[in-house]
Amino acid sequence: MGFGKSFPEFDYYDIVVVGAGPSGTTAARFAALSGAKVLVLEKDRDVGYPVRCGEAVSHEGLVQFIEPNPKWIASTVKYFKLVAPDGTVIKPNLNGFGYILERRIFDYELAKLAANCGAEIVTKAYVNGLILNDGKVEGVKVLLNNSEQIEIRAKIVIGADGVESRVGRWAGLNTTCKLQDMESAAQMTLTNIDIEPDTCYFYFGEKVAPGGYLWIFPKGENTANVGLGIAGIYGRQRHALSYLEEFVEKRFPSASILTVIAGGVPCAKTADKIVTYGLMLVGDAARQVNPVSGGGIISGMIGGKIAGQIAGEAIKKNDLNLIFDYENEWRKTLGQRHERYYKIKQFIYKFSDEKLNEIARELSKIPYENLTLKNLFFTAVKTQPSLIIEVMKLFI
Amino acid sequence: MVIIKDNKCDFCGCCVGVCPENCIELYEAKIEIIDEICTDCGKCVWACPFDVLELRVTKSKKGEIA
Numbered sequence: 001m002g003f004g005k006s007f008p009e010f011d012y013y014d015i016v017v018v019g020a021g022p023s024g025t026t027a028a029r030f031a032a033l034s035g036a037k038v039l040v041l042e043k044d045r046d047v048g049y050p051v052r053c054g055e056a057v058s059h060e061g062l063v064q065f066i067e068p069n070p071k072w073i074a075s076t077v078k079y080f081k082l083v084a085p086d087g088t089v090i091k092p093n094l095n096g097f098g099y100i101l102e103r104r105i106f107d108y109e110l111a112k113l114a115a116n117c118g119a120e121i122v123t124k125a126y127v128n129g130l131i132l133n134d135g136k137v138e139g140v141k142v143l144l145n146n147s148e149q150i151e152i153r154a155k156i157v158i159g160a161d162g163v164e165s166r167v168g169r170w171a172g173l174n175t176t177c178k179l180q181d182m183e184s185a186a187q188m189t190l191t192n193i194d195i196e197p198d199t200c201y202f203y204f205g206e207k208v209a210p211g212g213y214l215w216i217f218p219k220g221e222n223t224a225n226v227g228l229g230i231a232g233i234y235g236r237q238r239h240a241l242s243y244l245e246e247f248v249e250k251r252f253p254s255a256s257i258l259t260v261i262a263g264g265v266p267c268a269k270t271a272d273k274i275v276t277y278g279l280m281l282v283g284d285a286a287r288q289v290n291p292v293s294g295g296g297i298i299s300g301m302i303g304g305k306i307a308g309q310i311a312g313e314a315i316k317k318n319d320l321n322l323i324f325d326y327e328n329e330w331r332k333t334l335g336q337r338h339e340r341y342y343k344i345k346q347f348i349y350k351f352s353d354e355k356l357n358e359i360a361r362e363l364s365k366i367p368y369e370n371l372t373l374k375n376l377f378f379t380a381v382k383t384q385p386s387l388i389i390e391v392m393k394l395f396i
Numbered sequence: 397m398v399i400i401k402d403n404k405c406d407f408c409g410c411c412v413g414v415c416p417e418n419c420i421e422l423y424e425a426k427i428e429i430i431d432e433i434c435t436d437c438g439k440c441v442w443a444c445p446f447d448v449l450e451l452r453v454t455k456s457k458k459g460e461i462a
Contacts, residue, residue: 044424052408126423164409169418177413179439184410186445232414232443240445262445264410 005122007150013039014315016140016154017119018127018167020047022110022297023283024160025121026065026304027311029114031158034312039152040114041125041142043161048107052263053297054187054225056200056217058098061298065305066113072105074219078198084360085205085353093371100200100217100225101297130157130170130279137171137278155320156311158280160304163264165285173273175287179232181268183212183294186240187227188248190255195224203228204356209243210234211349212294226252229265229294231349265294269342270335275327278320280307288334291342299334306330344377351384359383398429398440401450411440411449 017028020042032038044050056077062068077098082090111121122144129141131151139153159167163182168175201216208214211231218224226248230240241262248255266287274286282288283300290299306329314322351359359380363371366379405427412420412427419433420440429440441449 050406124424128421162409164412164422166412166418176416176418179414179443182410182414182443184443184445232410232439235442235444239447241447260406262406262408262410264408264413264443264445266413 005120007144007152011152013037013152013154015039015156015158015311016041016152017158017160018140019043019160019162019283019285020107020111020121020123021160021162021283021300022107023285023288023300023304024158025107025110025114025119026301027158027160027280027282027308028119028121029110029117030305030308031312031315032114032118032308034309034316036312036315038114038119039154040111040119040121041127041140041152042121042123043126045124046104047111047121047123048104050261051103052261053103054215054217054227054294055101055103055219055297056098056215056295057101057297058096060096062099064298065301066109068099069109072102072109073099074102074223075100075197075217077200077218079196079200081199081201082360083201083203084356085207086357086360088357088360088364090360090363090376091368091371092373092376093368095372098200100219102219127161127167130167132171135172135277137276154278155315156278156280156323158282158307158311159285160282160300161285163266163284165281167279168271168274168276168281168285171276171279173271173276173279173281175271175281175285177264177266177268177287180211181266181291182232183229183265183267184232184235184240185212185227185229185263185265185294186244186260187225187263188244188255188260189219189223189258190226190248190252191223191258193222193224193252193255195222197221203247205353207353208247214244214247223258229267265289265296267291267294267345269339270330273327274330275324278323280311280323280326282307286330288330288338291338291345292348299338302334303330306333348380355384397431397436397452398434398438399450399452400427400429400448402448404446405448406446408445410443410445414439414443 131139203214212229214228289296
Protein backbone atom coordinates (compact mmCIF):
# COMPACT_ATOMS: atom_id res chain seq x y z
CA MET A 1 0.00 0.00 0.00
CA GLY A 2 1.42 3.37 -0.99
CA PHE A 3 -0.29 5.55 1.54
CA GLY A 4 -2.89 5.33 4.28
CA LYS A 5 -2.95 3.15 7.32
CA SER A 6 -2.05 -0.51 7.28
CA PHE A 7 -3.49 -2.75 9.93
CA PRO A 8 -1.51 -5.55 11.56
CA GLU A 9 -3.20 -8.93 11.07
CA PHE A 10 -4.62 -9.17 14.59
CA ASP A 11 -5.28 -5.49 15.22
CA TYR A 12 -7.73 -4.92 18.03
CA TYR A 13 -9.73 -1.94 19.19
CA ASP A 14 -12.01 -1.39 22.14
CA ILE A 15 -14.46 0.50 19.94
CA VAL A 16 -14.85 0.78 16.17
CA VAL A 17 -17.13 3.54 14.87
CA VAL A 18 -18.54 3.09 11.35
CA GLY A 19 -18.98 6.51 9.72
CA ALA A 20 -17.30 9.88 10.34
CA GLY A 21 -20.31 12.19 10.27
CA PRO A 22 -21.17 14.33 13.30
CA SER A 23 -22.79 11.45 15.23
CA GLY A 24 -19.90 9.06 14.62
CA THR A 25 -17.10 11.46 15.49
CA THR A 26 -19.01 12.71 18.55
CA ALA A 27 -19.42 9.11 19.75
CA ALA A 28 -15.71 8.56 19.07
CA ARG A 29 -14.72 11.71 20.92
CA PHE A 30 -16.60 10.86 24.11
CA ALA A 31 -15.53 7.20 24.03
CA ALA A 32 -11.88 8.21 23.58
CA LEU A 33 -12.18 10.75 26.41
CA SER A 34 -12.87 7.90 28.81
CA GLY A 35 -9.66 6.20 27.75
CA ALA A 36 -10.92 3.62 25.24
CA LYS A 37 -8.92 2.72 22.13
CA VAL A 38 -11.17 4.01 19.35
CA LEU A 39 -11.06 3.72 15.56
CA VAL A 40 -13.37 5.59 13.16
CA LEU A 41 -13.84 4.16 9.65
CA GLU A 42 -15.17 6.41 6.86
CA LYS A 43 -16.11 4.92 3.49
CA ASP A 44 -15.51 8.09 1.48
CA ARG A 45 -12.20 9.72 0.62
CA ASP A 46 -13.05 12.76 2.76
CA VAL A 47 -14.57 13.46 6.12
CA GLY A 48 -17.48 15.88 5.63
CA TYR A 49 -17.81 15.53 1.88
CA PRO A 50 -20.06 15.15 -0.04
CA VAL A 51 -22.39 17.28 2.07
CA ARG A 52 -25.94 15.92 2.13
CA CYS A 53 -27.62 18.36 4.41
CA GLY A 54 -29.56 21.64 4.67
CA GLU A 55 -26.90 22.58 7.26
CA ALA A 56 -29.16 24.34 9.79
CA VAL A 57 -28.62 24.08 13.56
CA SER A 58 -29.79 25.98 16.63
CA HIS A 59 -27.28 27.88 18.73
CA GLU A 60 -28.35 26.19 21.94
CA GLY A 61 -28.04 22.74 20.37
CA LEU A 62 -24.62 23.45 18.90
CA VAL A 63 -22.91 24.87 21.98
CA GLN A 64 -23.38 21.59 23.84
CA PHE A 65 -20.70 20.18 21.56
CA ILE A 66 -18.50 22.87 20.07
CA GLU A 67 -17.87 26.60 20.37
CA PRO A 68 -19.36 28.39 17.32
CA ASN A 69 -16.58 29.47 14.95
CA PRO A 70 -16.90 31.77 11.89
CA LYS A 71 -14.64 29.33 10.03
CA TRP A 72 -17.59 26.96 9.54
CA ILE A 73 -20.59 29.25 9.96
CA ALA A 74 -22.03 30.56 6.69
CA SER A 75 -24.90 32.56 8.21
CA THR A 76 -26.48 33.47 11.51
CA VAL A 77 -30.24 33.05 11.33
CA LYS A 78 -32.62 35.10 13.47
CA TYR A 79 -35.94 34.67 11.68
CA PHE A 80 -38.10 31.99 10.12
CA LYS A 81 -40.73 32.72 7.51
CA LEU A 82 -43.31 30.03 6.79
CA VAL A 83 -45.08 30.32 3.45
CA ALA A 84 -48.55 28.80 2.96
CA PRO A 85 -49.66 27.47 -0.44
CA ASP A 86 -51.53 30.73 -1.20
CA GLY A 87 -48.45 32.79 -0.38
CA THR A 88 -49.46 33.93 3.11
CA VAL A 89 -46.25 34.45 5.11
CA ILE A 90 -46.08 33.65 8.82
CA LYS A 91 -43.16 34.90 10.85
CA PRO A 92 -42.92 33.03 14.17
CA ASN A 93 -41.09 34.43 17.17
CA LEU A 94 -38.15 32.07 17.62
CA ASN A 95 -36.86 33.24 21.01
CA GLY A 96 -33.44 32.17 19.87
CA PHE A 97 -31.18 31.99 16.87
CA GLY A 98 -29.28 29.50 14.80
CA TYR A 99 -26.69 28.97 12.11
CA ILE A 100 -26.31 27.64 8.62
CA LEU A 101 -23.09 25.65 8.68
CA GLU A 102 -20.38 24.81 6.19
CA ARG A 103 -20.66 21.10 6.88
CA ARG A 104 -17.53 20.15 4.96
CA ILE A 105 -15.48 22.24 7.39
CA PHE A 106 -17.66 21.60 10.44
CA ASP A 107 -17.40 17.82 10.07
CA TYR A 108 -13.61 18.15 9.79
CA GLU A 109 -13.50 20.13 13.03
CA LEU A 110 -15.55 17.48 14.84
CA ALA A 111 -13.25 14.77 13.48
CA LYS A 112 -10.23 16.76 14.68
CA LEU A 113 -11.78 17.04 18.14
CA ALA A 114 -12.23 13.26 18.22
CA ALA A 115 -8.65 12.75 17.03
CA ASN A 116 -7.34 15.19 19.65
CA CYS A 117 -9.05 13.06 22.28
CA GLY A 118 -7.18 10.02 21.01
CA ALA A 119 -9.47 8.45 18.38
CA GLU A 120 -7.90 7.19 15.14
CA ILE A 121 -9.67 8.08 11.89
CA VAL A 122 -9.24 6.20 8.62
CA THR A 123 -10.91 7.20 5.34
CA LYS A 124 -11.55 5.09 2.23
CA ALA A 125 -12.46 2.30 4.62
CA TYR A 126 -15.72 0.71 3.48
CA VAL A 127 -17.33 -1.54 6.08
CA ASN A 128 -19.11 -4.32 4.20
CA GLY A 129 -19.90 -6.77 6.97
CA LEU A 130 -19.69 -7.60 10.66
CA ILE A 131 -17.70 -10.24 12.46
CA LEU A 132 -20.49 -12.13 14.23
CA ASN A 133 -20.02 -14.88 16.78
CA ASP A 134 -23.13 -16.56 18.17
CA GLY A 135 -25.19 -13.39 17.55
CA LYS A 136 -22.56 -11.15 19.15
CA VAL A 137 -20.82 -8.44 17.16
CA GLU A 138 -17.06 -8.79 17.55
CA GLY A 139 -15.74 -6.48 14.86
CA VAL A 140 -16.08 -5.34 11.27
CA LYS A 141 -15.14 -6.51 7.79
CA VAL A 142 -13.56 -3.67 5.85
CA LEU A 143 -12.59 -3.00 2.24
CA LEU A 144 -9.61 -0.64 2.49
CA ASN A 145 -8.66 1.67 -0.40
CA ASN A 146 -10.98 -0.26 -2.74
CA SER A 147 -8.43 -3.05 -2.76
CA GLU A 148 -7.72 -4.85 0.48
CA GLN A 149 -10.37 -6.85 2.38
CA ILE A 150 -9.51 -7.06 6.09
CA GLU A 151 -11.13 -7.81 9.45
CA ILE A 152 -10.81 -5.56 12.49
CA ARG A 153 -11.84 -6.88 15.89
CA ALA A 154 -13.49 -4.71 18.52
CA LYS A 155 -15.35 -5.15 21.79
CA ILE A 156 -17.99 -2.66 20.70
CA VAL A 157 -19.01 -1.48 17.23
CA ILE A 158 -20.88 1.82 16.94
CA GLY A 159 -22.87 2.09 13.69
CA ALA A 160 -22.98 5.72 12.54
CA ASP A 161 -23.37 4.84 8.89
CA GLY A 162 -26.13 7.25 8.06
CA VAL A 163 -29.44 6.98 6.25
CA GLU A 164 -28.08 4.07 4.20
CA SER A 165 -27.14 2.16 7.38
CA ARG A 166 -26.82 -1.57 7.10
CA VAL A 167 -24.69 -2.23 10.15
CA GLY A 168 -27.74 -2.72 12.38
CA ARG A 169 -29.47 -4.96 9.86
CA TRP A 170 -26.46 -7.24 9.58
CA ALA A 171 -26.78 -7.81 13.33
CA GLY A 172 -30.54 -8.43 13.18
CA LEU A 173 -31.82 -4.98 14.18
CA ASN A 174 -34.63 -3.79 11.95
CA THR A 175 -33.72 -0.26 10.91
CA THR A 176 -35.43 -0.26 7.51
CA CYS A 177 -37.23 3.07 7.08
CA LYS A 178 -40.85 2.93 5.92
CA LEU A 179 -41.32 4.53 2.52
CA GLN A 180 -43.83 7.07 3.91
CA ASP A 181 -41.29 8.12 6.58
CA MET A 182 -38.35 8.53 4.21
CA GLU A 183 -38.14 12.10 2.95
CA SER A 184 -36.72 11.95 -0.54
CA ALA A 185 -34.69 15.14 -0.79
CA ALA A 186 -32.89 17.26 -3.35
CA GLN A 187 -30.97 20.45 -2.76
CA MET A 188 -29.17 23.05 -4.83
CA THR A 189 -26.69 25.56 -3.51
CA LEU A 190 -27.51 28.69 -5.49
CA THR A 191 -25.57 31.91 -5.80
CA ASN A 192 -26.26 35.25 -7.44
CA ILE A 193 -29.71 35.28 -5.85
CA ASP A 194 -31.68 37.80 -3.85
CA ILE A 195 -32.25 36.51 -0.32
CA GLU A 196 -32.52 37.69 3.28
CA PRO A 197 -29.24 36.57 4.88
CA ASP A 198 -30.72 36.26 8.40
CA THR A 199 -33.94 34.44 7.47
CA CYS A 200 -34.82 30.81 6.77
CA TYR A 201 -37.82 30.31 4.49
CA PHE A 202 -40.06 27.25 4.59
CA TYR A 203 -42.66 26.61 1.86
CA PHE A 204 -45.52 24.19 2.35
CA GLY A 205 -48.10 22.67 0.04
CA GLU A 206 -48.81 19.68 -2.13
CA LYS A 207 -47.63 21.43 -5.30
CA VAL A 208 -44.32 22.52 -3.75
CA ALA A 209 -43.35 19.51 -1.63
CA PRO A 210 -46.06 16.92 -0.88
CA GLY A 211 -45.58 15.31 2.53
CA GLY A 212 -42.63 17.57 3.30
CA TYR A 213 -41.48 21.14 2.78
CA LEU A 214 -39.15 23.29 0.73
CA TRP A 215 -36.41 25.30 2.42
CA ILE A 216 -34.26 28.31 1.63
CA PHE A 217 -31.37 28.48 4.07
CA PRO A 218 -29.08 31.51 3.53
CA LYS A 219 -25.33 31.06 3.21
CA GLY A 220 -24.08 34.62 3.17
CA GLU A 221 -25.35 37.62 1.23
CA ASN A 222 -26.44 36.15 -2.09
CA THR A 223 -26.08 32.39 -1.69
CA ALA A 224 -28.41 29.78 -0.20
CA ASN A 225 -29.18 26.10 0.15
CA VAL A 226 -32.50 25.66 -1.62
CA GLY A 227 -33.89 22.20 -1.17
CA LEU A 228 -36.96 20.13 -0.51
CA GLY A 229 -38.06 16.80 0.80
CA ILE A 230 -41.13 14.89 -0.32
CA ALA A 231 -42.49 11.85 1.48
CA GLY A 232 -41.19 8.74 -0.30
CA ILE A 233 -44.69 7.57 -1.23
CA TYR A 234 -45.19 10.64 -3.44
CA GLY A 235 -42.07 9.79 -5.44
CA ARG A 236 -44.21 7.29 -7.29
CA GLN A 237 -45.73 10.11 -9.33
CA ARG A 238 -42.84 12.54 -9.50
CA HIS A 239 -39.34 12.70 -8.07
CA ALA A 240 -37.92 15.29 -5.65
CA LEU A 241 -35.50 16.86 -8.11
CA SER A 242 -38.29 17.64 -10.57
CA TYR A 243 -40.20 19.61 -7.87
CA LEU A 244 -37.03 21.49 -7.00
CA GLU A 245 -36.17 22.36 -10.59
CA GLU A 246 -39.65 23.78 -11.08
CA PHE A 247 -39.39 25.99 -7.99
CA VAL A 248 -35.89 27.24 -8.76
CA GLU A 249 -36.75 28.09 -12.38
CA LYS A 250 -39.71 30.14 -11.18
CA ARG A 251 -38.26 31.78 -8.08
CA PHE A 252 -34.56 32.16 -8.95
CA PRO A 253 -34.41 32.24 -12.77
CA SER A 254 -30.99 33.91 -12.92
CA ALA A 255 -29.28 31.82 -10.22
CA SER A 256 -25.99 30.08 -10.73
CA ILE A 257 -26.17 26.53 -9.45
CA LEU A 258 -23.05 25.67 -7.45
CA THR A 259 -24.07 22.13 -6.58
CA VAL A 260 -27.01 19.73 -6.79
CA ILE A 261 -27.28 16.91 -4.29
CA ALA A 262 -29.68 14.10 -3.46
CA GLY A 263 -30.39 12.80 0.00
CA GLY A 264 -32.72 10.77 2.17
CA VAL A 265 -33.97 11.94 5.56
CA PRO A 266 -35.45 9.24 7.80
CA CYS A 267 -38.28 11.28 9.44
CA ALA A 268 -39.32 8.38 11.64
CA LYS A 269 -39.42 7.37 15.26
CA THR A 270 -36.11 6.08 16.56
CA ALA A 271 -35.68 2.43 15.56
CA ASP A 272 -37.24 0.07 18.12
CA LYS A 273 -33.91 -1.47 18.97
CA ILE A 274 -30.65 0.48 18.69
CA VAL A 275 -28.45 -1.84 20.77
CA THR A 276 -27.56 -5.49 20.56
CA TYR A 277 -24.62 -7.55 21.85
CA GLY A 278 -21.50 -5.63 20.88
CA LEU A 279 -23.33 -3.05 18.73
CA MET A 280 -24.85 0.41 19.20
CA LEU A 281 -26.43 2.62 16.51
CA VAL A 282 -26.31 6.44 16.47
CA GLY A 283 -27.56 9.30 14.29
CA ASP A 284 -29.45 8.67 11.05
CA ALA A 285 -28.50 4.99 11.32
CA ALA A 286 -30.59 4.77 14.52
CA ARG A 287 -33.27 7.06 12.99
CA GLN A 288 -32.56 9.76 15.58
CA VAL A 289 -33.81 12.56 13.32
CA ASN A 290 -36.45 15.04 14.51
CA PRO A 291 -39.44 13.63 12.58
CA VAL A 292 -41.16 17.01 12.07
CA SER A 293 -38.24 19.19 10.99
CA GLY A 294 -36.01 16.49 9.55
CA GLY A 295 -33.13 18.05 11.51
CA GLY A 296 -30.57 15.46 12.49
CA ILE A 297 -27.24 17.14 13.21
CA ILE A 298 -27.75 18.00 16.87
CA SER A 299 -30.02 15.04 17.71
CA GLY A 300 -27.50 12.68 16.12
CA MET A 301 -24.68 14.26 18.10
CA ILE A 302 -26.72 13.88 21.29
CA GLY A 303 -27.18 10.18 20.43
CA GLY A 304 -23.46 9.94 19.64
CA LYS A 305 -22.43 11.52 22.92
CA ILE A 306 -24.66 9.24 25.01
CA ALA A 307 -23.49 6.15 23.10
CA GLY A 308 -19.81 7.17 23.28
CA GLN A 309 -19.94 7.82 27.00
CA ILE A 310 -21.73 4.56 27.75
CA ALA A 311 -19.42 2.55 25.47
CA GLY A 312 -16.40 4.15 27.16
CA GLU A 313 -17.80 3.29 30.56
CA ALA A 314 -18.48 -0.31 29.48
CA ILE A 315 -14.84 -0.66 28.37
CA LYS A 316 -13.50 0.93 31.54
CA LYS A 317 -15.58 -1.30 33.81
CA ASN A 318 -15.05 -4.29 31.54
CA ASP A 319 -18.80 -4.95 31.50
CA LEU A 320 -20.12 -4.96 27.93
CA ASN A 321 -23.71 -5.45 29.08
CA LEU A 322 -23.67 -1.80 30.18
CA ILE A 323 -24.22 -0.77 26.56
CA PHE A 324 -27.84 -1.87 26.86
CA ASP A 325 -28.43 1.22 29.06
CA TYR A 326 -27.99 3.35 25.94
CA GLU A 327 -31.46 2.64 24.58
CA ASN A 328 -33.11 3.87 27.78
CA GLU A 329 -30.85 6.90 28.10
CA TRP A 330 -31.63 7.95 24.55
CA ARG A 331 -35.39 7.50 25.09
CA LYS A 332 -35.26 9.67 28.23
CA THR A 333 -33.13 12.38 26.62
CA LEU A 334 -34.80 12.73 23.24
CA GLY A 335 -36.38 9.49 22.00
CA GLN A 336 -39.70 9.98 23.76
CA ARG A 337 -39.97 13.54 22.53
CA HIS A 338 -39.33 12.31 18.97
CA GLU A 339 -42.18 9.82 19.37
CA ARG A 340 -44.51 12.69 20.19
CA TYR A 341 -43.16 14.71 17.25
CA TYR A 342 -43.73 11.71 15.02
CA LYS A 343 -47.43 11.69 15.91
CA ILE A 344 -47.61 15.43 15.27
CA LYS A 345 -45.92 14.95 11.90
CA GLN A 346 -48.44 12.33 10.91
CA PHE A 347 -51.32 14.78 11.02
CA ILE A 348 -49.46 17.95 9.96
CA TYR A 349 -48.44 16.40 6.66
CA LYS A 350 -51.98 15.28 5.94
CA PHE A 351 -53.28 18.87 5.85
CA SER A 352 -54.72 19.87 2.49
CA ASP A 353 -53.58 23.11 0.86
CA GLU A 354 -56.95 24.72 1.79
CA LYS A 355 -56.45 23.76 5.41
CA LEU A 356 -52.89 25.13 5.43
CA ASN A 357 -54.13 28.41 3.97
CA GLU A 358 -56.87 28.59 6.58
CA ILE A 359 -54.36 27.99 9.39
CA ALA A 360 -52.01 30.61 7.94
CA ARG A 361 -54.83 33.17 7.86
CA GLU A 362 -55.55 32.50 11.56
CA LEU A 363 -51.87 32.76 12.45
CA SER A 364 -51.38 35.99 10.54
CA LYS A 365 -53.76 37.71 13.01
CA ILE A 366 -51.42 37.00 15.95
CA PRO A 367 -48.84 39.72 16.68
CA TYR A 368 -45.17 38.70 16.27
CA GLU A 369 -44.37 38.93 20.00
CA ASN A 370 -47.01 36.31 20.81
CA LEU A 371 -46.36 33.98 17.89
CA THR A 372 -43.99 31.51 19.55
CA LEU A 373 -43.61 28.10 17.92
CA LYS A 374 -45.71 26.60 20.72
CA ASN A 375 -48.46 29.16 20.17
CA LEU A 376 -48.26 28.58 16.44
CA PHE A 377 -48.81 24.87 16.96
CA PHE A 378 -51.81 25.29 19.26
CA THR A 379 -53.45 27.86 16.99
CA ALA A 380 -53.01 25.50 14.06
CA VAL A 381 -54.72 22.75 16.03
CA LYS A 382 -57.60 25.00 17.04
CA THR A 383 -58.51 25.63 13.42
CA GLN A 384 -59.15 21.92 13.04
CA PRO A 385 -61.34 20.89 16.00
CA SER A 386 -61.22 17.22 15.10
CA LEU A 387 -57.51 17.29 15.89
CA ILE A 388 -57.88 18.55 19.41
CA ILE A 389 -58.58 15.09 20.80
CA GLU A 390 -55.65 13.65 18.87
CA VAL A 391 -53.39 16.32 20.25
CA MET A 392 -54.67 15.92 23.80
CA LYS A 393 -53.64 12.27 23.60
CA LEU A 394 -50.07 13.35 22.91
CA PHE A 395 -49.78 15.19 26.17
CA ILE A 396 -51.59 12.79 28.49
CA MET B 397 -36.15 -6.39 -11.60
CA VAL B 398 -34.84 -2.97 -10.62
CA ILE B 399 -32.35 -1.47 -13.00
CA ILE B 400 -30.09 1.54 -12.68
CA LYS B 401 -31.26 3.33 -15.79
CA ASP B 402 -28.69 6.06 -16.16
CA ASN B 403 -25.64 7.65 -14.59
CA LYS B 404 -27.46 10.39 -12.64
CA CYS B 405 -27.02 8.51 -9.34
CA ASP B 406 -25.67 10.76 -6.58
CA PHE B 407 -24.98 7.84 -4.18
CA CYS B 408 -27.13 9.37 -1.43
CA GLY B 409 -28.35 6.06 0.01
CA CYS B 410 -32.05 6.92 0.14
CA CYS B 411 -32.82 3.66 -1.70
CA VAL B 412 -30.72 1.63 0.73
CA GLY B 413 -32.61 3.12 3.69
CA VAL B 414 -36.01 1.93 2.44
CA CYS B 415 -34.94 -1.43 0.97
CA PRO B 416 -36.70 -4.10 3.07
CA GLU B 417 -34.47 -6.86 1.71
CA ASN B 418 -31.15 -5.14 2.43
CA CYS B 419 -30.09 -5.94 -1.12
CA ILE B 420 -28.56 -2.65 -2.30
CA GLU B 421 -24.82 -2.20 -1.99
CA LEU B 422 -23.65 1.44 -1.90
CA TYR B 423 -20.00 2.30 -2.40
CA GLU B 424 -18.41 5.76 -2.56
CA ALA B 425 -19.42 6.15 -6.19
CA LYS B 426 -21.23 2.96 -7.20
CA ILE B 427 -24.47 1.17 -6.37
CA GLU B 428 -25.36 -2.45 -6.99
CA ILE B 429 -28.68 -4.23 -6.64
CA ILE B 430 -28.50 -7.92 -5.85
CA ASP B 431 -31.17 -9.37 -8.16
CA GLU B 432 -31.33 -12.74 -6.42
CA ILE B 433 -32.55 -11.10 -3.18
CA CYS B 434 -34.62 -8.24 -4.67
CA THR B 435 -38.39 -8.86 -4.58
CA ASP B 436 -39.29 -6.06 -7.04
CA CYS B 437 -41.22 -4.16 -4.34
CA GLY B 438 -40.35 -0.84 -6.01
CA LYS B 439 -39.74 1.19 -2.83
CA CYS B 440 -36.22 2.18 -3.88
CA VAL B 441 -37.57 3.41 -7.22
CA TRP B 442 -40.07 5.79 -5.56
CA ALA B 443 -37.68 6.96 -2.83
CA CYS B 444 -34.95 7.97 -5.30
CA PRO B 445 -34.77 11.79 -5.42
CA PHE B 446 -33.15 11.80 -8.87
CA ASP B 447 -35.26 9.21 -10.72
CA VAL B 448 -32.31 6.92 -11.30
CA LEU B 449 -33.99 3.55 -10.79
CA GLU B 450 -36.64 1.75 -12.81
CA LEU B 451 -38.77 -1.29 -12.09
CA ARG B 452 -38.81 -3.44 -15.23
CA VAL B 453 -41.87 -5.58 -15.78
CA THR B 454 -40.62 -9.10 -15.46
CA LYS B 455 -41.51 -12.48 -14.02
CA SER B 456 -41.68 -11.94 -10.27
CA LYS B 457 -40.12 -14.27 -7.75
CA LYS B 458 -43.52 -15.94 -7.27
CA GLY B 459 -43.85 -16.65 -10.95
CA GLU B 460 -46.50 -13.95 -11.55
CA ILE B 461 -46.12 -10.88 -13.66
CA ALA B 462 -44.87 -8.14 -11.34
